[in-house]
Amino acid sequence: xxxxxxxxxxxxxxxxxxxxxxxxxxxxxxxxxxxxxxxxxxxxxxxxxxxxxxxxxxxxxxxxxxxxxxxxxxxxxxxxxxxxxxxxxxxxxxxxxxxxxxxxxxxxxxxxxxxxxxxxxxxxxxxxxxxxxxxxxxxxxxxxxxxxxxxxxxxxxxxxxxxxxxxxxxxxxxxxxxxxxxxxxxxxxxxxxxxxxxxxxxxxxxxxxxxxxxxxxxxxxxxxxxxxxxxxxxxxxxxxxxxxxxxxxxxxxxxxxxxxxxxxxxxxxxxxxxxxxxxxxxxxxxxxxxxxxxxxxxxxxxxxxxxxxxxxxxxxxxxxxxxxxxxxxxxxxxxxxxxxxxxxxxxxxxxxxxxxxxxxxxxxxxxxxxxxxxxxxxxxxxxxxxxxxxxxxxxxxxxxxxxxxxxxxxxxxxxxxxxxxxxxxxxxxxxxxxxxxxxxxxxxxxxxxxxxxxxxxxxxxxxxxxxxxxxxxxxxxxxxxxxxxxxxxxxxxxxxxxxxxxxxxxxxxxxxxxxxxxxxxxxxxxxxxxxxxxxxxxxxxxxxxxxxxxxxxxxxxxxxxxxxxxxxxxxxxxxxxxxxxxxxxxxxxxxxxxxxxxxxxxxxxxxxxxxxxxxxxxxxxxxxxxxxxxxxxxxxxxxxxxxxxxxxxxxxxxxxxxxxxxxxxxxxxxxxxxxxxxxxxxxxxxxxxxxxxxxxxxxxxxxxxxxxxxxxxxxxxxxxxxxxxxxxxxxxxxxxxxxxxxxxxxxxxxxxxxxx
Numbered sequence: 001x002x003x004x005x006x007x008x009x010x011x012x013x014x015x016x017x018x019x020x021x022x023x024x025x026x027x028x029x030x031x032x033x034x035x036x037x038x039x040x041x042x043x044x045x046x047x048x049x050x051x052x053x054x055x056x057x058x059x060x061x062x063x064x065x066x067x068x069x070x071x072x073x074x075x076x077x078x079x080x081x082x083x084x085x086x087x088x089x090x091x092x093x094x095x096x097x098x099x100x101x102x103x104x105x106x107x108x109x110x111x112x113x114x115x116x117x118x119x120x121x122x123x124x125x126x127x128x129x130x131x132x133x134x135x136x137x138x139x140x141x142x143x144x145x146x147x148x149x150x151x152x153x154x155x156x157x158x159x160x161x162x163x164x165x166x167x168x169x170x171x172x173x174x175x176x177x178x179x180x181x182x183x184x185x186x187x188x189x190x191x192x193x194x195x196x197x198x199x200x201x202x203x204x205x206x207x208x209x210x211x212x213x214x215x216x217x218x219x220x221x222x223x224x225x226x227x228x229x230x231x232x233x234x235x236x237x238x239x240x241x242x243x244x245x246x247x248x249x250x251x252x253x254x255x256x257x258x259x260x261x262x263x264x265x266x267x268x269x270x271x272x273x274x275x276x277x278x279x280x281x282x283x284x285x286x287x288x289x290x291x292x293x294x295x296x297x298x299x300x301x302x303x304x305x306x307x308x309x310x311x312x313x314x315x316x317x318x319x320x321x322x323x324x325x326x327x328x329x330x331x332x333x334x335x336x337x338x339x340x341x342x343x344x345x346x347x348x349x350x351x352x353x354x355x356x357x358x359x360x361x362x363x364x365x366x367x368x369x370x371x372x373x374x375x376x377x378x379x380x381x382x383x384x385x386x387x388x389x390x391x392x393x394x395x396x397x398x399x400x401x402x403x404x405x406x407x408x409x410x411x412x413x414x415x416x417x418x419x420x421x422x423x424x425x426x427x428x429x430x431x432x433x434x435x436x437x438x439x440x441x442x443x444x445x446x447x448x449x450x451x452x453x454x455x456x457x458x459x460x461x462x463x464x465x466x467x468x469x470x471x472x473x474x475x476x477x478x479x480x481x482x483x484x485x486x487x488x489x490x491x492x493x494x495x496x497x498x499x500x501x502x503x504x505x506x507x508x509x510x511x512x513x514x515x516x517x518x519x520x521x522x523x524x525x526x527x528x529x530x531x532x533x534x535x536x537x538x539x540x541x542x543x544x545x546x547x548x549x550x551x552x553x554x555x556x557x558x559x560x561x562x563x564x565x566x567x568x569x570x571x572x573x574x575x576x577x578x579x580x581x582x583x584x585x586x587x588x589x590x591x592x593x594x595x596x597x598x599x600x601x602x603x604x605x606x607x608x609x610x611x612x613x614x615x616x617x618x619x620x621x622x623x624x625x626x627x628x629x630x631x632x633x634x635x636x637x638x639x640x641x642x643x644x645x646x647x648x649x650x651x652x653x654x655x656x657x658x659x660x661x662x663x664x665x666x667x668x669x670x671x672x673x674x675x676x677x678x679x680x681x682x683x684x685x686x687x688x689x690x691x692x693x694x695x696x697x698x699x700x701x702x703x704x705x706x707x708x709x710x711x712x713x714x715x716x717x718x719x720x721x722x723x724x725x726x727x728x729x730x731x732x733x734x735x736x737x738x739x740x741x742x743x744x745x746x747x748x749x750x751x752x753x754x755x756x
Contacts, residue, residue, distance in 0.1 A: 024042055024072045025040070025074070026040045026050075026069060027070045027073055028067040028070065028086070029070055029118075030060055031116040031120035032060070032117070034116075035732065036114075036115075037070060037115060040056070040084060040086045041085045042085065048092070050072060052094065052101055054068070054069045054089055055089075055090040055127065056069050057088045057130050066129060068096060088130075095127055096335075097318075099339070100333055100335060103365060103368050103372055104119055107365055111358065124307065125310070126307050126311045127314075134207065135207040135311060135315045137205045139203065140178070141177075141196070142171075143171070143172070143200065143201055144202050147169070147195065147198075147199070147201055150165060152166040164195060165195055167180075219293055221261075221293075224254075224257065227253075227401060228254055231247060231400040231402065232258055234398070235341075239265065239266065239340060242371045243398065244379065244391070244397040245378045245379065245400055246391075246392055246399045247379065248381065248382070248400065250411065250608070251607065251612075252406060252411075252608055252612045253404060253406060255380045255382075257406065259343050260293050262343070262378065263324060263341065264294065266341050267294065267296055269340060271339065272339050272340060273325070274324075274327075274331065274341075274343070274366075275290075275327075275343045276327065276328070276345065276352070277570070278345070278349035278350075279328070279351055281540070281566050282346075282571070284547050285550065286345075287300055296322075297323060297324075298325075299312075299324075299325055300326050301325060302328045318336075318337070320336075329354060332365055332366055340375055341378065342378070343378045344362075345380050345570065346380065347379035348388070349569070356747075359747070359752075363379065379397070383605065386643060386656075387657045407613075409613060410617075412610045412611040413618050414635045415621070416635065417429055417620055417626075418623065420624050425526070426519065427519060428522060428523075428582070432580055432582075435580075436527070437527075439577050440527065440560070443575075445556075446579075447567065448523070448561070449562075449565075449567065449568055449582065449606045450515070452516065455478075455481035455515050455517040456479045456511035456512060456518055457479075457512070458476050459477070459479050459497075459509055461503065461510075462509070462510050463504050464501060464503050464504040466501050468486050472491050472493055472705070473490045473705055474703050475706075481497075484497040490707070491706060491707035491708075514582070516534055516562055520532055520534045523562065531557055531559050532559070532560045532561075533558035533563075534562050535549055535566050537564070550571070554573070567609075568602065568605045568609065572612060573609050574613035577611060577617050577618065579606050580620040583623075584603060585624055586599065588625055588630065589625075593650070593655045597643070600630075600642050604639055606619070607619040630645070633645055654719070659717050661717055662750045662752070663748070663755065664678065664714040665701070665711065666744040667710060668743055669709060669710070673743045674711060674744055675698055676743075677743065678713070679698060681714060681738070682695050685727060693717070693723050693727050695715070696714070696716075696717060697714045697715055699713065699714075715755065724750075732748055
């Protein structure tokens with residue numbers, strides 16, 4: 001966690017000047033793989049007041065690129081006659097405000113990543129170009145003083161004009177934008193043009209981010225139980241200072257209600273709130289919930305937005321027009337001049353870790369930003385990460401417990417199904433089928449969880465043993481029967497489903513294993529009259545499809561829900577009374593030291609979808625290992641006891657959080673090149689002789705070949721965090737200049753979340 005990270009010496013923030021002197025040098029972060037800052041001379045014609053965080057267009061090799069000004073200096077290591085002039089300063093004000101500037105500066109040092117790429121990651125895509133920091137223009141109408149006196153009911157022959165005039169009168173001075181009418185049927189634009197001709201409305205063009213939604217009817221507050229009230233009181237008392245809170249609440253305990261009360265207090269002070277969620281799929285329901293309670297403009301930031309939509313939301317937040325920002329990982333970098341609190345929902349979720357490029361952890365950087373701004377941060381989870389629980393033990397975070405479900409809901413009952421020796425129907429045991437039938441008869445919804453999409457993970461020839469494998473990866477291809485394709489879930493390559501074995505031409509091709517598509521098909525055989533809703537990456541690929549499926553579930557039309565972790569995370573399904581985990585064995589015996597922790601989090605997240613209303617829920621867990629001691633501890637003594645045992649194991653084996661890791665990965669088109677590079681890297685590291693640091697490997701990656709490239713890795717483990725960075729800081733600079741580094745792509749992952 002960031003609160004215990006060793007603070008590396010950051011790049012010094014150089015003071016800005018009203019305008020550059022002829023002898024000044026501009027220090028610019030340019031998005032490139034080089035871990036350095038580039039010096040330039042000021043533009044030949046420049047009268048702009050310079051501040052860190054402004055964008056600057058500069059020549060870079062044969063290209064012109066956009067970088068971020070880090071400051072000015074009065075000297076450079078490069079002779080002045082070798083430096084080029086910057087082309088133009090693109091902004092009048094910094095696009096990277098001071099708190100984000102400092103956070104990014106620290107992150108570049110901590111993660112040992114090129115600072116230019118770090119700053120580029122924090123900007124919307126359009127601002128990585130020379131596009132102006134301006135939003136889209138939209139049509140906007142307001143009722144005129146004359147129009148305010150007109151009775152809409154007098155327009156009996158023009159009902160559409162009457163309806164539009166009535167809506168604009170209700171909106172008063174705020175008016176309404178074209179986006180409000182865009183879904184209306186009929187010629188609304190012709191009707192509003194008639195109103196404008198009468199002089200009853202006025203038309204303007206506004207930036208999209210300036211359009212404030214009209215007042216709406218708000219839902220009343222829910223009564224807090226004592227634990228919720230205590231959590232709200234503790235956090236709101238700390239709104240003027242940095243403090244980290246871990247809101248540990250069982251599923252269904254009302255964490256969202258606590259978030260809302262805290263945000264209401266922040267808004268009452270005229271400040272803003274940033275709410276991070278792990279998945280795009282969780283944003284629609286959270287936005288809907290927040291919109292019914294908070295009378296403030298709210299914007300959403302995630303990767304499914306267009307570039308213009310993202311910039312519009314970013315500008316609304318920067319101009320303090322949006323009181324709340326909800327978003328996934330990269331929303332962390334949204335400028336919020338009135339930031340009053342940061343909330344990280346499902347803080348344990350792996351999705352907060354960026355797995356390529358700039359490999360930051362959004363939860364950890366959120367803590368750094370909260371500290372920089374002097375505001376509290378709330379980390380919420382029913383199954384906190386071991387790092388967060390360790391921080392509580394060390395006194396770095398304050399825990400707030402929610403041990404009861406909100407309202408009259410009761411915790412679900414768990415039942416372990418020993419499926420050894422049972423005659424299975426695909427991956428459904430007879431007791432599960434029988435229990436599903438009983439819950440459907442009682443008008444309950446049933447949720448079945450399997451974290452494998454597709455139809456079958458393996459296609460095998462019974463005649464010769466041929467297996468469908470990916471030509472670009474050391475992995476089997478998954479059968480997707482719906483569209484008769486074989487797909488690799490690692491590199492995305494696909495091909496048609498063969499009718500015969502490519503090797504022996506035999507026709508007996510067997511489909512082994514189970515995915516959500518196959519479970520859906522089997523459920524249709526057992527429950528032909530039930531409506532089955534499948535939620536996974538395949539079924540939600542089209543824009544808006546996720547919301548359509550969720551609407552079907554909430555309406556009650558969807559009776560059996562089957563899906564991957566997209567279905568299990570954070571959703572509120574009040575009609576679900578049975579949740580079943582079809583394969584709980586994956587995490588029990590994995591080589592990954594984090595597998596048991598993730599298994600427990602997944603089990604309890606799935607269980608949390610059941611019994612969230614009046615009726616008590618039931619949870620069934622299918623396993624071939626019902627006697628597993630970790631599973632028994634989890635179900636009998638709860639997550640806290642389970643996590644306590646895991647922390648003891650981690651301490652005994654010196655895995656994080658009792659040690660600190662970095663992973664050096666390399667890949668190339670030839671199998672020997674990654675290992676050669678990592679062997680040289682290990683030799684270079686050995687020369688530093690940093691006490692308490694050991695290097696493990698190099699070894700081929702768990703999947704040695706992926707997307708046509710061969711991969712290997714070297715693990716660096718340190719007993720103390722400062723020792724790890726003492727090695728990494730000079731080492732990565734040497735690696736950039738190593739001869740073998742030119743033959744490979746290499747990346748350094750500090751605090752890796754996946755080793756296998």
